């Protein structure tokens with residue numbers, strides 16, 4: 001196991017600050033947690049174009065690999081959306097990735113955003129709204145959207161075998177995930193993409209009809225619309241220069257807006273990436289790539305030093321999206337499939353990962369600083385920041401400080417809300433956190449689905465602890481040692 005100091009061992013804000021200095025990291029940390037009454041910057045309302053959010057906490061989309069095989073929600077899916085609703089956050093950014101067509105699912109238990117699941121989508125929204133209303137008396141200042149996706153290279157629609165549909169042949173990812181470099185049957189044709197655009201428009205209509213306030217067009221984490229952003233080697237309208245590579249995403253945004261002017265269209269982006277890493281039990285290492293320099297196979301990656309990011313094109317893309325009418329973006333990075341340490345900084349890796357190659361705090365601050373740079377480049381586009389869960393007990397201290405400093409407009413919660421759903425409400429009303437519920441980045445919520453089990457916080461959530469799958473997750477983790 002890595003020997004970076006764990007956050008739980010940093011016993012005070014001062015100790016965290018010292019550690020940040022040791023690592024040479026620039027991150028503001030407040031002395032304590034502020035309630036709404038005591039002026040927490042997170043209690044301030046904000047408008048994202050037409051969407052009025054009552055505070056600055058956001059819940060990131062999180063799927064659970066737990067829908068029924070027909071794409072409808074199971075009791076586990078409903079429970080997660082209920083938790084999102086009772087969290088106290090006023091922006092529910094998409095709930096979870098819902099596939100716009102059945103063969104675009106990342107797993108056979110992914111939620112579907114197709115007509116067959118209209119009632120299921122309505123049930124998810126209703127569960128979230130009801131829980132919020134019960135806890136806070138109103139949903140007037142709560143904004144809930146639906147994330148729409150096609151999983152592209154990471155489709156597993158029927159069983160556990162990959163059934164990829166890729167933007168282009170990627171020399172490292174093809175090798176990592178077993179795609180033959182000369183198999184063009186898995187590459188999208190431009191004509192197929194026109195049909196895919198229609199599917200996004202249809203799914204957006206469904207979301208609107210059901211009552212969602214916005215759709216999020218998912219362009220992150222290695223899935224299809226993210227992969228297109230690096231399709232430099234793809235010929236034709238949807239590849240080549242940035243205008244070509246972003247055409248699919250921007251066209252979907254424009255077409256949804258034309259068809260449904262009353263529905264807001266938001267975008268979640270992996271604004272930067274790094275090389276794919278080798279899966280191993282050892283400290284993470286990037287895949288061999290020297291023969292590929294300058295590296296042309298990542299979006300937001302420095303071509304000469306591909307372990308570093310380059311936000312030049314990201315800034316341009318943010319402006320393109322703003323011009324296309326996107327009122328807010330959610331800034332994420334990388335992919336859980338090929339470089340999880342940058343996307344979800346964790347001290348304990350998931351079963352398909354590797355030991356952290358850096359103190360996870362470095363990963364947290366990388367995301368926060370990249371989002372800060374985006375905000376400085378396009379100041380009038382509201383942005384949500386990602387990657388805060390590893391801050392654990394000090395998450396609110398940092399969230400307050402970065403929002404106050406204007407580094408970001410809203411702070412999103414991923415894993416933390418799986419282990420501790422009430423965290424936003426507790427901090428805003430009581431100014432405290434329940435230590436035993438704080439996510440310690442054990443990664444079981446990723447290890448479980450990597451082993452074909454539903455996701456969930458098996459270590460800390462009593463509900464998952466007592467489920468039969470908990471033993472299986474433990475067994476997998478023992479084998480990893």
Ligand SMILES: Cc1cc2nc3c(=O)[nH]c(=O)nc-3n(C[C@H](O)[C@H](O)[C@H](O)COP(=O)(O)O)c2cc1C
Pocket residue numbers: 060061062063064095096097147218220221268332343344345386387388389390412413414415416445446455456
């Ligand atoms: C179990 C799990 C499921 C996730 N599902 C999605 C998803 O459906 N859509 C998405 O955009 N991101 C998804 N993510 C990524 C999170 O939204 C978030 O970006 C990531 O966990 C980093 O934030 P954190 O540090 O607060 O956890 C998922 C993450 C986890 C742990």
Ligand code: SF4
Pocket residue numbers: 415416418419438439440441442443444445446456457458459460
């Ligand atoms: S399983 Fe629970 S503690 Fe572990 S990373 Fe996921 S939410 Fe956090």
